[in-house]
Amino acid sequence: MLTSTSNDLEAVYRQPLSHSRQIFEVVSQHLQNHPDANIFILGAGGVQFLTQPAYDLIRTRSRVPVFYEMGAELVKRGNINLGYRSLVFMPSVSGTTSEAIEALRHAENQGASVVTFTGNPDSPIATEADFNYAMSLDDSTSSEIFYLAFLVVAQAVVSASGSGRPFSTFAEEIEAVPSALMDIRDSYDDQALSVAHWLSRRDYVMFTGAGNVWPETHYYAMCILEEMQWIRTRPVHASDFFHGALELLEDDTPVVIMKGQDAARPIADRAENFAHRISSEVITLDSGAALVPSLSTEMQADVSPIVLATMLERVSSHLEVIRDHPLTTRRYYKVIDY
Amino acid sequence: MLTSTSNDLEAVYRQPLSHSRQIFEVVSQHLQNHPDANIFILGAGGVQFLTQPAYDLIRTRSRVPVFYEMGAELVKRGNINLGYRSLVFMPSVSGTTSEAIEALRHAENQGASVVTFTGNPDSPIATEADFNYAMSLDDSTSSEIFYLAFLVVAQAVVSASGSGRPFSTFAEEIEAVPSALMDIRDSYDDQALSVAHWLSRRDYVMFTGAGNVWPETHYYAMCILEEMQWIRTRPVHASDFFHGALELLEDDTPVVIMKGQDAARPIADRAENFAHRISSEVITLDSGAALVPSLSTEMQADVSPIVLATMLERVSSHLEVIRDHPLTTRRYYKVIDY
Numbered sequence: 001m002l003t004s005t006s007n008d009l010e011a012v013y014r015q016p017l018s019h020s021r022q023i024f025e026v027v028s029q030h031l032q033n034h035p036d037a038n039i040f041i042l043g044a045g046g047v048q049f050l051t052q053p054a055y056d057l058i059r060t061r062s063r064v065p066v067f068y069e070m071g072a073e074l075v076k077r078g079n080i081n082l083g084y085r086s087l088v089f090m091p092s093v094s095g096t097t098s099e100a101i102e103a104l105r106h107a108e109n110q111g112a113s114v115v116t117f118t119g120n121p122d123s124p125i126a127t128e129a130d131f132n133y134a135m136s137l138d139d140s141t142s143s144e145i146f147y148l149a150f151l152v153v154a155q156a157v158v159s160a161s162g163s164g165r166p167f168s169t170f171a172e173e174i175e176a177v178p179s180a181l182m183d184i185r186d187s188y189d190d191q192a193l194s195v196a197h198w199l200s201r202r203d204y205v206m207f208t209g210a211g212n213v214w215p216e217t218h219y220y221a222m223c224i225l226e227e228m229q230w231i232r233t234r235p236v237h238a239s240d241f242f243h244g245a246l247e248l249l250e251d252d253t254p255v256v257i258m259k260g261q262d263a264a265r266p267i268a269d270r271a272e273n274f275a276h277r278i279s280s281e282v283i284t285l286d287s288g289a290a291l292v293p294s295l296s297t298e299m300q301a302d303v304s305p306i307v308l309a310t311m312l313e314r315v316s317s318h319l320e321v322i323r324d325h326p327l328t329t330r331r332y333y334k335v336i337d338y
Numbered sequence: 339m340l341t342s343t344s345n346d347l348e349a350v351y352r353q354p355l356s357h358s359r360q361i362f363e364v365v366s367q368h369l370q371n372h373p374d375a376n377i378f379i380l381g382a383g384g385v386q387f388l389t390q391p392a393y394d395l396i397r398t399r400s401r402v403p404v405f406y407e408m409g410a411e412l413v414k415r416g417n418i419n420l421g422y423r424s425l426v427f428m429p430s431v432s433g434t435t436s437e438a439i440e441a442l443r444h445a446e447n448q449g450a451s452v453v454t455f456t457g458n459p460d461s462p463i464a465t466e467a468d469f470n471y472a473m474s475l476d477d478s479t480s481s482e483i484f485y486l487a488f489l490v491v492a493q494a495v496v497s498a499s500g501s502g503r504p505f506s507t508f509a510e511e512i513e514a515v516p517s518a519l520m521d522i523r524d525s526y527d528d529q530a531l532s533v534a535h536w537l538s539r540r541d542y543v544m545f546t547g548a549g550n551v552w553p554e555t556h557y558y559a560m561c562i563l564e565e566m567q568w569i570r571t572r573p574v575h576a577s578d579f580f581h582g583a584l585e586l587l588e589d590d591t592p593v594v595i596m597k598g599q600d601a602a603r604p605i606a607d608r609a610e611n612f613a614h615r616i617s618s619e620v621i622t623l624d625s626g627a628a629l630v631p632s633l634s635t636e637m638q639a640d641v642s643p644i645v646l647a648t649m650l651e652r653v654s655s656h657l658e659v660i661r662d663h664p665l666t667t668r669r670y671y672k673v674i675d676y
Contacts, residue, residue, distance in 0.1 A: 080501060227585045239411055244560035338580070
């Protein structure tokens with residue numbers, strides 16, 4: 001069901017794809033100019049979680065060294081590998097977060113080239129970068145857009161360094177994703193309502209997942225449920241689940257299992273099977289339930305966190321209504337100084 | 339106060355240091371043989387958290403690419419960088435964990451050289467490795483021993499690749515650490531008792547820390563309090579604290595701040611200051627309270643997680659008594675199959 005509003009939304013989802021060729025050129029040029037090139041992914045806060053699937057993709061599928069750094073730690077501690085040979089990618093919604101500005105300046109002072117993705121073209125993080133891609137970002141779509149932008153970055157590095165599929169194959173195939181996300185928003189909405197009802201009754205929820213959907217698992221538990229709904233969560237990687245967290249399970253412990261389509265799915269399956277044996281309060285969010293049949297197996301895997309983010313945005317939109325607790329209400333964030 | 343028992347314990351702490359020269363030789367040889375060498379740190383479960391400070395040290399202070407991989411994920415997904423040029427380090431107490439055995443075989447099948455640290459010289463992870471260092475490991479000392487072993491590994495990589503302090507300087511200075519840990523066991527014991535009383539009354543505790551003590555923060559919350567005491571925790575990196583978890587704080591929310599002596603200490607300070615403004619139930623464990631004056635500033639920083647592990651082992655030993663809940667009691671782990 002496409003309305004004029006949803007057409008606009010699809011255009012919003014398309015934004016990062018319109019930069020993909022340029023990003024591939026920037027990466028290719030940098031790798032040509034620096035035979036010892038490396039990549040830094042640098043940020044601050046929850047938005048940085050959204051870059052983790054890209055970090056992991058570069059780390060495991062390319063031979064280009066890649067570094068994932070929290071801005072605050074990098075500035076305090078430094079990294080001997082940051083320098084002229086470094087191409088740095090940073091996400092920032094506002095473009096004004098102080099830790100991120102400091103990290104940007106630190107990177108440029110070391111000689112690195114910096115590419116930023118922001119919601120505001122006039123912010124320091126936009127204007128002080130070597131390249132900025134400004135996009136329209138709001139709370140209900142920014143997760144998907146950053147995931148898409150950094151998937152483009154990751155594939156650009158992998159392809160430009162001579163590994164994996166050609167960039168053009170990727171760029172062509174990913175064109176189908178924005179409209180698929182629109183379909184998911186519609187088709188998942190009823191189920192999202194029941195997930196929201198389930199979540200609304202909890203004062204503690206364990207969240208687990210593995211592979212490229214672990215960052216979304218962590219992000220949703222912390223940045224949405226804790227920050228925006230004040231519900232205690234326990235995000236735990238499914239690879240760690242059996243090394244501690246499992247002992248907390250009782251017959252009514254709420255557990256959310258997040259499942260993607262990548263090679264780590266069996267790790268989440270194992271946690272899911274165990275959780276069902278002990279607790280009657282286990283639910284699963286599976287990106288496979290919203291499969292886009294036209295996509296290749298590889299692309300299905302790569303977009304799993306994006307699909308889950310779309311599903312969860314629907315959950316959040318119901319949750320704030322059911323709990324009469326708007327997502328924008330905070331106790332401390334931007335309310336008191338700290 | 340040294341008794342014959344504590345002399346034995348000091349000898350236990352010394353074990354990884356007795357291998358330090360050999361480890362430096364293995365690393366130096368590997369870097370000489372492979373100009374494109376890389377390092378993998380590979381494991382399964384909580385013990386792998388204890389290798390994270392070493393991973394971060396190599397990542398930020400040497401130019402040798404280093405990869406931190408969870409065994410289960412690596413086997414399922416692979417990493418294009420794993421091969422003949424890779425020198426792999428693995429910790430394992432039992433030497434029999436199935437995910438770790440699979441990961442070891444996967445690495446060797448790719449052509450990598452594997453160095454293992456185990457508590458059992460006859461286990462598969464010991465016998466199938468290219469080099470094994472078997473040490474006497476029990477629950478009350480294994481954290482410190484793995485931290486020390488991997489600090490040796492990290493410094494060996496940094497020094498052998500031509501960065502940082504000479505290995506001999508490091509090897510000489512670290513000799514003072516085992517007896518310093520013995521002193522901490524004595525001097526911190528009274529305070530450990532009061533921390534244990536504080537913890538014993540909680541059904542949920544937030545844990546935060548940054549830099550090289552974050553892994554110990556995460557490890558203690560998950561592998562001791564959750565697994566062995568069934569207390570719900572929320573481990574959150576201090577760099578992430580202000581991006582979500584802060585909103586959970588109320589006037590009686592229990593928070594533990596872990597502080598080390600490395601450059602990231604101000605990040606934990608910030609979380610500590612905020613937590614005290616909101617909640618009256620905040621305590622801090624500071625490795626600086628147990629400073630070893632003879633150590634250089636750099637070594638004080640590098641051993642912070644080891645100092646905290648020693649302090650926390652004292653806390654745990656009181657906690658299991660106060661709560662009448664032995665650390666060895668499990669609901670599921672090695673009780674049911676999964």
